[in-house]
Amino acid sequence: MLDMSSNDNIHIGIIGSGRMGTDIARYLSEYEVRITWVCQGEGERVRCAGDYDKKLGRLHRNGLIDDAQLRERKSGIVITDDQGALSGCDIVIEAIHENAADKARLFMGVTPFLQDSAVLATNTSSIKPSLLISDDAVKQRFAGLHFFYPVKLKNLVELITTEYTSEKTIAVLRDFLSLIDKFHLEMPEEEGFVMNRLFLDFQAQAFRFHHDDGIPMSTLDEIIIQNIFPVGVFEFFDTVGIDTMQQSVINYTEDLAGRDFYKPMIDSLELLLSRGRLGRKSGAGFYEYPAGRKKAPVLGEDTKKHVITLLRCLYINAAFRALEKNIWSRDDLEFAVREYMGIDRGPFATAEEIGKAEIKSVLSRYFSITGFEAYRPSALLC
Ligand code: NAD
Numbered sequence: 001m002l003d004m005s006s007n008d009n010i011h012i013g014i015i016g017s018g019r020m021g022t023d024i025a026r027y028l029s030e031y032e033v034r035i036t037w038v039c040q041g042e043g044e045r046v047r048c049a050g051d052y053d054k055k056l057g058r059l060h061r062n063g064l065i066d067d068a069q070l071r072e073r074k075s076g077i078v079i080t081d082d083q084g085a086l087s088g089c090d091i092v093i094e095a096i097h098e099n100a101a102d103k104a105r106l107f108m109g110v111t112p113f114l115q116d117s118a119v120l121a122t123n124t125s126s127i128k129p130s131l132l133i134s135d136d137a138v139k140q141r142f143a144g145l146h147f148f149y150p151v152k153l154k155n156l157v158e159l160i161t162t163e164y165t166s167e168k169t170i171a172v173l174r175d176f177l178s179l180i181d182k183f184h185l186e187m188p189e190e191e192g193f194v195m196n197r198l199f200l201d202f203q204a205q206a207f208r209f210h211h212d213d214g215i216p217m218s219t220l221d222e223i224i225i226q227n228i229f230p231v232g233v234f235e236f237f238d239t240v241g242i243d244t245m246q247q248s249v250i251n252y253t254e255d256l257a258g259r260d261f262y263k264p265m266i267d268s269l270e271l272l273l274s275r276g277r278l279g280r281k282s283g284a285g286f287y288e289y290p291a292g293r294k295k296a297p298v299l300g301e302d303t304k305k306h307v308i309t310l311l312r313c314l315y316i317n318a319a320f321r322a323l324e325k326n327i328w329s330r331d332d333l334e335f336a337v338r339e340y341m342g343i344d345r346g347p348f349a350t351a352e353e354i355g356k357a358e359i360k361s362v363l364s365r366y367f368s369i370t371g372f373e374a375y376r377p378s379a380l381l382c
Helices: 017-026 043-063 066-073 081-090 100-113 167-180 194-198 200-213 219-226 235-241 242-253 259-274 301-323 328-340 347-354 354-370
Strands: 009-017 035-037 077-080 091-094 121-123 142-147 156-159 183-189
Touching: 009 017, 009 081, 017 035, 017 043, 017 142, 035 081, 043 066, 043 077, 043 347, 066 077, 066 242, 081 100, 081 219, 091 100, 091 167, 100 121, 121 167, 121 347, 142 167, 156 167, 167 183, 183 328, 194 200, 194 242, 194 301, 194 328, 200 219, 200 235, 200 259, 200 301, 219 235, 235 242, 301 328, 301 347, 301 354, 328 347, 347 354
Parallel strands: 009 035, 009 091, 035 077, 091 121, 121 142, 156 183
Antiparallel strands: 142 156
């Protein structure tokens, strides 16, 4: 448990200075915590320290923080490329690229620097945390803490435990999440990353519409934005990063039956990866940047309706399937999806609107034609 009564602020370590490491560091810097942020190499350290100073300067100039807060924020963070600087941390959060071997190697190298009581966490979006630690004692102090981007706007973190994670570690992480004002969903790693998995069939179907029916990606994104979620599938993938998405999709689908359903999505991601098109961060992914999505050709009304209906049904079905697992309450899942997607009505409210019988009927039709598991209606859709 965190000692909230102590005069010393808790000390958080963050490893990685990409999209997530940077965003987590910036979010935590608004709280009364001490931060040690480890970047990879001197060049990254200089860049991150410069960007952080510029950001603080802007906040100060705009009157959003006063002189005392500016001093506190500056002294509250150490930006370094030295892993040894993590030695006094209470919790260390790893946010390097999505590669199990590299993450495991990192933890192996970092652990000897840490105090025996330190809790370690990974921000992985798809790798089972237990695959990342080999030392039995460290396994007990380890879990997944899956933040979402942008951290400040998404009031949601997934706390992913392994069979080894101790109750004490879980309590420390719960306290930490409450201290930083995050709602969290807890889950065992076998059921990990529920939010991302919930959108997997929906996303795969968008790729199928493009691949099988020749509907342009920009048209599909436009339809999604106007009717379902604030962001399209292809631009979402570009924003997250094609490398992260490719690795995640492989990990999410490896144990699933009917894997062919995901083939167009996996093939497209692998093709982009082989061409070095990593999304926004490399200047090109499904779209070219900074231009981004181009004006989309319009579909006929019937086709458009069909696209919207099937995409909605798949996402709602996945939410009911998650509910079937009896791990999360309906209200918590509904809230989490609303936070994750930035929408007013989550899957269960939308299901009431459409009618569960209608959703079941649409999916059953597809299931009987294709046999793909993704279309099999949840038992709760009745
Ligand atoms: P990214 O590609 O933007 O950044 C990865 C960073 O890791 C780079 O800055 C690199 O310098 C750094 N790095 C690599 N090895 C390192 C080492 N040994 N020490 C210190 N730094 C090292 O990746 P990202 O999008 O920030 O993703 C990071 C993690 O967060 C991944 O596990 C990803 O799955 C997860 N995640 C990503 C998102 C997202 O929207 N991109 C959302 C939730 C979770």
